[in-house]
Amino acid sequence: MIPVRLSYAENMRNIPAQRLYFFLIFVYNSFMRIWAKLMTDGRIRKQYVYENPEKLTYSHFFEYLTEICHELDIPTPVLTKTHIFNFAKFNHVKFPARDFVDSLGYDHLFLENIL
Secondary structure: OOOOOOOHHHHHHHOOHHHHHHHHHHHHOOOEEEEEEEEEOOEEEEEEEEEEOOOOOHHHHHHHHHHHHHHHOOOOOOOOHHHHHHHHHHOEEEEEHHHOOOOOOOOEEEEEEEO
16 A cells, blocks of 8 residues: 655644644744743732743753843742742742742742743
């Protein structure tokens, strides 16, 4: 039996919608964005959108966090593997005030990956 080559359009029709959506996000997202929010009593007190022309690399996550904290003029929190895993799995991570060595002045820092 000779294999039949499908055209590009026919191949795209055979891909489930969810897989196609994630494929398009990774291919066409030319840069990454992280929305940082400083929250107090459930309200956003300060926010910043961090943009980087590179793709998101979890080994560089501490560098991203340091630059975000510098822009927001707050101390850098302690970063654990749990924080990185939560960001990778749920596209967001929460740093409560207890994760900061210095006093924060806010309830928590919330980072969200903007897809």
